[in-house]
Amino acid sequence: MPAGDTRPAGTRPVGRVASGAPEGTLPGGATVTVVPDVPAAFADAVVSAFQSRAGAPSAPFVLLLSGGPTARRCYEELARRADAIDWSRVVVAMGDERRVCPDDPEANELLVRQALLERVPPVSDFVSMLDAPEPRAFEQRLADGRRPDVVHLGLGPDGHTASLFAGSPALWSAPDRLVVTSTDPTGRNPWPRLTLTFAGIARAHQVLFTVVGHEKAAAFAAVRRHVPVPAALVRAEGIRWLVDPAAAGVDH
Numbered sequence: 318m319p320a321g322d323t324r325p326a327g328t329r330p331v332g333r334v335a336s337g338a339p340e341g342t343l344p345g346g347a348t349v350t351v352v353p354d355v356p357a358a359f360a361d362a363v364v365s366a367f368q369s370r371a372g373a374p375s376a377p378f379v380l381l382l383s384g385g386p387t388a389r390r391c392y393e394e395l396a397r398r399a400d401a402i403d404w405s406r407v408v409v410a411m412g413d414e415r416r417v418c419p420d421d422p423e424a425n426e427l428l429v430r431q432a433l434l435e436r437v438p439p440v441s442d443f444v445s446m447l448d449a450p451e452p453r454a455f456e457q458r459l460a461d462g463r464r465p466d467v468v469h470l471g472l473g474p475d476g477h478t479a480s481l482f483a484g485s486p487a488l489w490s491a492p493d494r495l496v497v498t499s500t501d502p503t504g505r506n507p508w509p510r511l512t513l514t515f516a517g518i519a520r521a522h523q524v525l526f527t528v529v530g531h532e533k534a535a536a537f538a539a540v541r542r543h544v545p546v547p548a549a550l551v552r553a554e555g556i557r558w559l560v561d562p563a564a565a566g567v568d569h
Contacts, residue, residue, distance in 0.1 A: 343540060344549045347526075347556035351565045355387065355527050356394035358559045359469070362525055364401045366467050377441055378402075381412040381468040381513070381521070382433075383479070384425030387529045388471060389432045396436035404437050410444035410459070412468055413480040413499075413512035419447050423508065446496075446511045455511065456496040459520075468513070468521040468553070472528045472564075475505065476536045476546025480512035483547060490514040515550060523555040533564040 343349050352358040367378050382388065414425050421427065426445055434443060449455035459465075470478045480499045481487055487499035495517035499510045518524060526548070528537055537560060540549045562568035 343556070343558060344543055345552045345556055347524075347551075347558055349541075349558040349560055349565075351560050351562055351567060353561065355529050355559050355561050356390040359391040359525060359527050360394040360398050362523075362557065362559070363395055363467055364398055366523055367402050367407075370466070375406070377408045377463050378406050379408045379410070379463050379465045379467075381410050381465045382425070382429050383412055383469045383471050384414075384428050385471050387527050388425075388469065389428055391469070391527055392429060392432035393436070396433050399437040402437075404440050407440045408442045408444065408462065409434065409440050410465075411446045412470065412518070413510055414446035415508040415510050417447075417508060419445065449511070452494075452496040452498055452511055456494065456517075459495050459517065465521040466523065468518055468524045470518070470524060470526050470548070470551065472526060472533055472536050472540070472548050473506070474532050474536050475503075476539055476544070476548055477501070477506070478526070478548040478551060479518070480506075480510035481515070481547040482506060487512060487514060488547060488550070490516065492516050495520070515552065519552050521553045523557065524551060524553040526551075526556070526558040526560075528558065528560045528564040530561070531563045534566050537564050538566060 370376065370378065409429065411425055415423050417424050419426050426447055434440065444458050446455050472478055476483060482499065482501040484502040485499050487497050490497050494514050496511055497514055499512045536546065539546050543549060
């Protein structure tokens with residue numbers, strides 16, 4: 318470890334950054350693909366993951382979702398492909414959530430209900446973070462269930478993902494904690510929150526990052542350079558970044 322590197326073991330970025338075009342390998346062995354239509358690529362990836370569950374076609378398909386404008390568009394696109402998935406086999410849960418009422422416009426749960434769940438046949442189960450009185454209750458639901466097949470994450474302009482913010486104690490959660498409370502020390506992202514930890518995310522078979530727009534270009538560039546912003550510290554069995562040309566800095 319370089320002198321002065323105080324990041325906890327298991328969170329320092331590893332792997333190689335691709336040179337030249339943004340396609341290539343990112344921290345944690347992640348792959349990145351620049352696509353003109355990120356929501357369509359996301360929907361394709363989720364459908365493919367559902368249809369290729371080798372050896373477990375009857376097992377629940379566990380999908381952990383996010384919030385924000387890009388996520389909304391991704392879920393609306395996924396809903397347009399409802400016929401490609403047997404939703405009665407799908408368990409949906411949140412990867413992070415603001416501590417607000419379920420019908421609050423700021424609630425990620427409301428976004429997921431409006432953009433996806435109200436547009437597809439009934440799912441097997443929806444696990445609400447807002448029903449959990451404290452993190453351990455939601456964490457126990459996750460620990461008792463099947464490993465997530467897909468965890469969907471975004472990228473904030475400051476490099477955060479889920480509700481894992483730079484400088485937050487949530488970044489250094491114990492390895493056995495899957496869900497914790499979190500706040501943004503800078504105050505730029507309001508509301509106390511519940512969030513998956515890095516260990517909670519790492520249980521996923523596949524993590525899908527979706528990144529759209531010029532306002533995310535600096536943060537994505539930081540990830541490519543292995544700057545230890547929270548999004549660059551994610552590890553999982555498989556990590557895919559789906560990035561549009563503006564965020565990738567190749568739209569000129």
